[in-house]
Structures are given as structure tokens and as C-alpha cells.
Amino acid sequence: MLRRILFWLALALVIFYFAFPLYWIVISSFKTIADVTRATPAMLPFVDFQQTLANYSSILLGTNIESETGVQAAASLGEFRERLLNSVIISGISTALAVGMGTLAAYAFSRFRIPGEGDLLFFILSTRMLPPVVVLIPIFLFFSNLGLRDSYLGLIILYTSANVPFVVWMMKGFFDEIPLEYEEAAMVDGYSRIEAVWKIVIPEAIPAMAATAVFSAIVAWNEFVLSNLLNRNYASTVPPYLNSIVGVGQVEWGRLAAAAVLFVIPIIVFTFLVRNHLLRGVTFGAVRR
Amino acid sequence: MTNLSSAPRTQTPRMRPRFGWFSDRWIAVSFLTPTMLLLLFMTVFPLIWSLYLSFTEWSVARNTREAPVWVGTQNYVDLLTNERTWERFVVTGQFVVPAVVIELVLGFAVAMLLNRKFAGRGALMTGLLIPMMLSPVVVALFWRFMMQGDGVLNYYIEAVLGVPPVQWLTGRSVALWSLVLVDVWMWTPFMMLISLAGLSAVPKYLYEAAAVYRASAWFRFRHITLPMVTPLLLIAIIFRMMDAYKLFDQAFVLFGLGGGPGRSAQTAALYIYQVAFDQFNTGEGSALGYIMLVVIIALANIFIRVLNQAKTGQ
Structure with a gap:
């Protein structure tokens, strides 16, 4: 019994280590500009933060993102x-x-x-x-x-x-x-x-x-x-391109995350x-x- | 032997085959030529060219109009007598060795954990293999995000462990370890995959025999599992060492060409890139590239010799 508990505990640790960064990318891509850099990390959609598709539409359609500090330009993310x-x-x-x-x-x-x-x-x-x-x-x-x-x-x-x-x-x-x-x-x-x-x-x-x-x-x-x-x-x-967005001024991690997720999806499908x-x-x- | 009748069925053959005038010799030549020409053109030719450039003083940015000036072995003498060159190789070693060792141990441990039947094993395996398929740039970008001063890692370190935040990217003594951490995340799955292949190939009867003699778990591991898996692990180590040695993307994204605080994470690959494409010292950069090449060939040879000894020793 103890062995089984230990086994599942070890397995859970391993899964956590490998899955956390991936989970973090994905949820960041659904966060607003305010939520993505919040000091207390927001972990659960619906509970901790209000999820949004703005990052994705901004990247794919070039729409602007609204935020408390005024409208953020869609920049050149149409690129x-x-x-x-x-x-x-x-x-x-x-x-x-x-x-x-x-x-x-x-x-x-x-x-x-x-x-x-x-x-x-x-x-x-x-x-x-x-x-x-x-x-x-x-x-x-x-x-x-x-x-x-x-x-x-x-x-x-x-x-x-x-x-x-x-x-x-x-x-x-x-x-x-x-x-x-x-x-x-x-x-x-x-x-x-x-x-x-x-x-x-x-x-x-x-x-x-x-x-x-x-x-x-x-x-x-x-x-x-x-x-x-x-x-x-x-x-x-x-x-x-992804690397170059980080180089310039304040990084918009939300949109970067959305771009990274879109870029990575084909690889995950292929790996499967x-x-x-x-x-x-x-x-x-x-x-x- | 394969049974002839199992061969796929062909359509009714013709009396005079098409393309019959293509002799086997011709086919061999025409199948091989495109690949060989491409590789000759894209690797051998550049290698010779950069060997020549490594004996010259020239810059692709500053003096494009003039021909390279022959300086003999000057570049090599300068580089090899300069402490900074050696420092770069030491830093590379300080990254490669811990990274590969941790990946090996952790990967093997995870493989031991997964080497049994349980629900969802297949899906879990595929999931665990994702990190190594991802773009190094994306991986490094996200670790950079998490490792920022006020990033998520530090938040939990402070909130849960109550320890002061770690300067992952800006601490002199930490930066290189951050790179190790990212590499371990990305490449432990590779070690796990190969270890698992080795483990699943160990014949069951060996363990059964050991059970008859009531051998201890440690004895089974030390005298059955390990010897059976070692040859595969050595191959895996060679692959990982070579890749870690020339690693560029992750280090570049995390620290830039300068290699972080006080160059503490500037590996040889970053340094060459900086000399050749930032300072545009083309001749010196080529010489450095050749030094790097010689080092890797020497190391690979030593390692393969050890590998062969280990094989014949058993």
C-alpha cells in the first residue's frame, strides 16, 4: 500500500515538473494584460482570472486590445x-x-x-x-x-x-x-x-x-x-520573430504566449x-x- | 527467410519492362548524386573556406572590398594564449556536465517509475516527450518569463518556502544553473525514452532467476538492470553531450550574446557567434570555430573509446 502511494506521489511530482511550464504558457495566453503580470500569479481560469481570447484575435486578426491604461495598439503583430x-x-x-x-x-x-x-x-x-x-x-x-x-x-x-x-x-x-x-x-x-x-x-x-x-x-x-x-x-x-518581440521594451507576455501556443500546436499533434x-x-x- | 508468397501482389507484368536500360550502377549513381552534391556544397566547401579564413585577418563587415590578409597561425596563437577563450570552454563544461548528468539520473529514475503497467501510461509517455519536440526558443522564452525577478517561480519560492527570491537570470552564480534547469526540463525526456527502451529489453527470466536466489533489490539493479542498459545509455550520453556542447538558442534567449551577468553563462557557442557576427572579426571567428570543432572531435573520440572498452569489458 505504502509502495503504491509512493509510486503515485513520485509520478505526480514528475508530471508536475514537466507539465507546469506548459500549463503556464497556455493559461497566460488567455489572460488580459493586467492579469498576466499580476504580482500574485493567477492560476485558475474562471476562478482566479477572467479568461479572454483577445490575445489570439489580436495576433490572428490584428485587432486592438483594450486595457485600463487605454487602448493598446495592435502593434505590428499582424506580422x-x-x-x-x-x-x-x-x-x-x-x-x-x-x-x-x-x-x-x-x-x-x-x-x-x-x-x-x-x-x-x-x-x-x-x-x-x-x-x-x-x-x-x-x-x-x-x-x-x-x-x-x-x-x-x-x-x-x-x-x-x-x-x-x-x-x-x-x-x-x-x-x-x-x-x-x-x-x-x-x-x-x-x-x-x-x-x-x-x-x-x-x-x-x-x-x-x-x-x-x-x-x-x-x-x-x-x-x-x-x-x-x-x-x-x-x-x-x-x-x-518570437524572440525579437521580447527584445523590444515591455514584453507583452499574453500575446507572446498566444503566438507560442499557436506555433507549438502543430508540433504536439505531430509528436502524437x-x-x-x-x-x-x-x-x-x-x-x- | 521471408516467404515469397507474402510479397505484395504485383500487377500483370509486361514483357519489356520500362526503364530497363537503367542499369543498377546507373541507378546507384543517380540516387546518390543529389544528396552527396548538396552535402559537399553545404558542408565540405564551407569547411574548407572557413579553414582558409581562420588563417587570415579579415572582417566581413569592415573590409568587404579587400581580400583577406594572410596572417598564418596568428589567430590561433592569440586565441589559445588568451585566458578568455579558455574561460568560455570552462563555462561550457560547467554547463554540459551537470546538465547531462542530471538528465541521465532523472531520466533513468523516471524510466524506472514508468517501467510497469498502469492506467494511462501510453498517454502519459507521449505527454512527457513533448518538451524535447518544442522549439528551444519557445521553451527558453517561457522559462525566462517564469524566471523573471517578479515571475511565478520567485513568487512561490517566497510564498511557499519563505526563502528570499532567486536571481535566476541576473545572479552571477545562478545564471548558468538556470540554463542547466531549462536544459534538464527539455532533455530529460530524451534520456527517459532511451532508458525505457533499455529497461524493457532486459529479459524477464534474469529477474526470475534472481528471485529464486532471493537476490536483494540492489543486487538485481546493480548486476542485472544496469549492465543491460549501460550500452544504450552511453549512446544517449554521447548524443546529449554533443548537442549540449553546441547549444546556442536557449542560452541566447535567456542571456543574449554576452552570456548574462559578467559573462558567467557565455558558452563557447555564444562567444563564437559574438566574435563572428557581432564584432564581425571573421578571421578570428573562423579560428574559434575550428578550435571548437577539434575539441568536440577529440572528446567524441575519447568517449567512443571508453564506450568500446566498456562493451568489451563485460
């Missing part, structure tokens, strides 16, 4: 929508490219004898282990010269190359698990290898590709340094979708169980 759209476009396209290219390379690594295969695979892995700061300087110069700074194309190329190593390793692991006999049977039946890949192997690998794509998309979605450094305005994504592949995803396919 959030543009940033969100940029994030969607850039992470969407770069993920599609990374998964496409990486899957092909992974297939080749899985099925063909390639001279220096081990070294090539290690090279691909090592590019991901590299501290990004090291390659940042040349890329900065290079993008400045080619006019790729502050462009969709620039970030798409960067995020694609950041995710390709991951896709190659993940997909190679998955392909290794698809029996060779599948293609061989098809080829005995008269298919060429290209046809066998397209009609037999790829359909088998679709769930794995989807999981891989979700991980890649999350990486691109969350990326901050490159986007912050290379973009001024036009192609800037959400993370640098790939929950069975998480172990593989976070270890580059090194751990499979």
Missing part, C-alpha cells in the same frame, strides 16, 4: 501571420526535398554495393554532428554574395541539407528491414528495378517516410540561428502521430526497438 506562413512554406518544401533526396540515397546505400560505403555514411552522419557555427561564417558570406540572404530559397537549401543526413540514416534503417525478396520477386516477374522501386518498395516505405518527414519538419520548424542570422524581414520564420517512432527518430535510427 505573426506572415511569419507563420513563411515557416509553413519553408519547412514544408525543405522537408519534401530532404525526404525525397534522402530516401533515394538511402535506397542506394541499402541495396547496392557502394565503394567506401561505410565512410560515406559516416561522412553523412558527421555533417550533422558539426557545430553549425563552424560553417555559418562561409555560408553567410556565400549567401550574401549570391543574394540568397533573406530569401525562401536560401533557407530551403539550408534546411534541406540540415535534414538530409537524418533522412538517409533513418530510411536506410527502414529499407534494411524490407526484405530484398520483394523487389526480386517483382523483377523476376518482369519489372525493371526502377519500376520495382516505384511500385513495390516505395509503397512499403511510405509509413517510414511519413515518420521521417515529421521529424525533419519539426527540426526545420523550430530552427532559430540560421533564420535569425540570414533573414532581415521577408523570409523570416516564427522563432526569430509519430509517438511509436520517437526512439528511432531522436537517435538517428541508431536505436530501433
Whole structure:
């Protein structure tokens, strides 16, 4: 009996530690300007504070927020929508490219004898282990010269190359698990290898590709340094934008919280979708169980 | 062996397959080329370029028109003889080691807790994994909000514990620990996930055998659980150390490039960024980047050697 109580007590502590910051973000996003910075923290909606949707409508529709100190300007928070759209476009396209290219390379690594295969695979892995700061300087110069700074194309190329190593390793692991006999049977039946890949192997690998794509998309979605450094305005994504609102004067935590919640919801949905592949995803396919 | 009849059914095959002229060799080459070219272009080429720049005196902001001036190993000599460079690596170590150790212990403990059947386990697991999927910027922003002088953390510390408020972000001796706290919140789930994979793979019969001999709980843990889980944990530690070593986003959001009060939380990654993109000392920044790279390669090699020894030792 005591053991059970201890177990649930420990579990409650763990849940509290991990859940509290998330709970705090969410309730802050429903608070008025006065409530969000109140000295005595307001914890329960309906009880401690009157919840409002003003932060969300301000961010999404650009409406003004009323407060006791007069009408607060909606500022430039209409920008959030543009940033969100940029994030969607850039992470969407770069993920599609990374998964496409990486899957092909992974297939080749899985099925063909390639001279220096081990070294090539290690090279691909090592590019991901590299501290990004090291390659940042040349890329900065290079993008400045080619006019790729502050462009969709620039970030798409960067995020694609950041995710390709991951896709190659993940997909190679998955392909290794698809029996060779599948293609061989098809080829005995008269298919060429290209046809066998397209009609037999790829359909088998679709769930794995989807999981891989979700991980890649999350990486691109969350990326901050490159986007912050290379973009001024036009192609800037959400993370640098969120950070920049904090930098200027008094922080409006309520609206920031609302923006953060909107930005984070897709990730939570995605995490739920790939929950069975998480172990593989976070270890580059090194751990499979 | 897989049974051939289990292969997915194909449509009626044609006599002459399409794309039959694509030999396997050709397919291998054309499948690999795009990926290899991209990586060559985006990593190898920049690496060579920054190696060259690290031997020059040049600034991308001040003298764009002029060519970089070759100064030999001057940048490296200056950096390695400068105490401040070493301080940055010490600060990085002071962050990485506690963060990874706490994550390991806490993650393993939570995994032991969750390694049994109870109602709602699946949902709870997924929920606990959310922190590591979130954007580091969002995570750090919200911890910053909570850690402010008059923030929610200090309120409860004062009201419930009756202790004076903690200067999470502005205290010289506290700042780096605040960064550790944020990192622990975000990455303990990673350690938990891997520990749990290790724990669930320990064969049940080992525990049954131990029960027959009435082995103590500590004995079971020390001689069955731990040895079985260690290899996986070592992989997890390598991953976490590498990531923590190059961590930038959270530190930047919490403290800015300067690294908080008296640079007490300025890690190597923050410092390089400051030299290269704030002071725009491009040559020096490149050299620092290379020093950072060499350090991580050396550490990773040592660690992998230890890992292999641990594996063969058992």
C-alpha cells in the first residue's frame, strides 16, 4: 500500500515538473494584460482570472486590445501571420526535398554495393554532428554574395541539407528491414528495378517516410540561428520573430504566449502521430526497438 | 527467410519492362548524386573556406572590398594564449556536465517509475516527450518569463518556502544553473525514452532467476538492470553531450550574446557567434570555430573509446 502511494506521489511530482511550464504558457495566453503580470500569479481560469481570447484575435486578426491604461495598439503583430506562413512554406518544401533526396540515397546505400560505403555514411552522419557555427561564417558570406540572404530559397537549401543526413540514416534503417525478396520477386516477374522501386518498395516505405518527414519538419520548424542570422524581414520564420518581440521594451507576455501556443500546436499533434517512432527518430535510427 | 508468397501482389507484368536500360550502377549513381552534391556544397566547401579564413585577418563587415590578409597561425596563437577563450570552454563544461548528468539520473529514475503497467501510461509517455519536440526558443522564452525577478517561480519560492527570491537570470552564480534547469526540463525526456527502451529489453527470466536466489533489490539493479542498459545509455550520453556542447538558442534567449551577468553563462557557442557576427572579426571567428570543432572531435573520440572498452569489458 505504502509502495503504491509512493509510486503515485513520485509520478505526480514528475508530471508536475514537466507539465507546469506548459500549463503556464497556455493559461497566460488567455489572460488580459493586467492579469498576466499580476504580482500574485493567477492560476485558475474562471476562478482566479477572467479568461479572454483577445490575445489570439489580436495576433490572428490584428485587432486592438483594450486595457485600463487605454487602448493598446495592435502593434505590428499582424506580422505573426506572415511569419507563420513563411515557416509553413519553408519547412514544408525543405522537408519534401530532404525526404525525397534522402530516401533515394538511402535506397542506394541499402541495396547496392557502394565503394567506401561505410565512410560515406559516416561522412553523412558527421555533417550533422558539426557545430553549425563552424560553417555559418562561409555560408553567410556565400549567401550574401549570391543574394540568397533573406530569401525562401536560401533557407530551403539550408534546411534541406540540415535534414538530409537524418533522412538517409533513418530510411536506410527502414529499407534494411524490407526484405530484398520483394523487389526480386517483382523483377523476376518482369519489372525493371526502377519500376520495382516505384511500385513495390516505395509503397512499403511510405509509413517510414511519413515518420521521417515529421521529424525533419519539426527540426526545420523550430530552427532559430540560421533564420535569425540570414533573414532581415521577408523570409523570416516564427522563432526569430518570437524572440525579437521580447527584445523590444515591455514584453507583452499574453500575446507572446498566444503566438507560442499557436506555433507549438502543430508540433504536439505531430509528436502524437509519430509517438511509436520517437526512439528511432531522436537517435538517428541508431536505436530501433 | 521471408516467404515469397507474402510479397505484395504485383500487377500483370509486361514483357519489356520500362526503364530497363537503367542499369543498377546507373541507378546507384543517380540516387546518390543529389544528396552527396548538396552535402559537399553545404558542408565540405564551407569547411574548407572557413579553414582558409581562420588563417587570415579579415572582417566581413569592415573590409568587404579587400581580400583577406594572410596572417598564418596568428589567430590561433592569440586565441589559445588568451585566458578568455579558455574561460568560455570552462563555462561550457560547467554547463554540459551537470546538465547531462542530471538528465541521465532523472531520466533513468523516471524510466524506472514508468517501467510497469498502469492506467494511462501510453498517454502519459507521449505527454512527457513533448518538451524535447518544442522549439528551444519557445521553451527558453517561457522559462525566462517564469524566471523573471517578479515571475511565478520567485513568487512561490517566497510564498511557499519563505526563502528570499532567486536571481535566476541576473545572479552571477545562478545564471548558468538556470540554463542547466531549462536544459534538464527539455532533455530529460530524451534520456527517459532511451532508458525505457533499455529497461524493457532486459529479459524477464534474469529477474526470475534472481528471485529464486532471493537476490536483494540492489543486487538485481546493480548486476542485472544496469549492465543491460549501460550500452544504450552511453549512446544517449554521447548524443546529449554533443548537442549540449553546441547549444546556442536557449542560452541566447535567456542571456543574449554576452552570456548574462559578467559573462558567467557565455558558452563557447555564444562567444563564437559574438566574435563572428557581432564584432564581425571573421578571421578570428573562423579560428574559434575550428578550435571548437577539434575539441568536440577529440572528446567524441575519447568517449567512443571508453564506450568500446566498456562493451568489451563485460
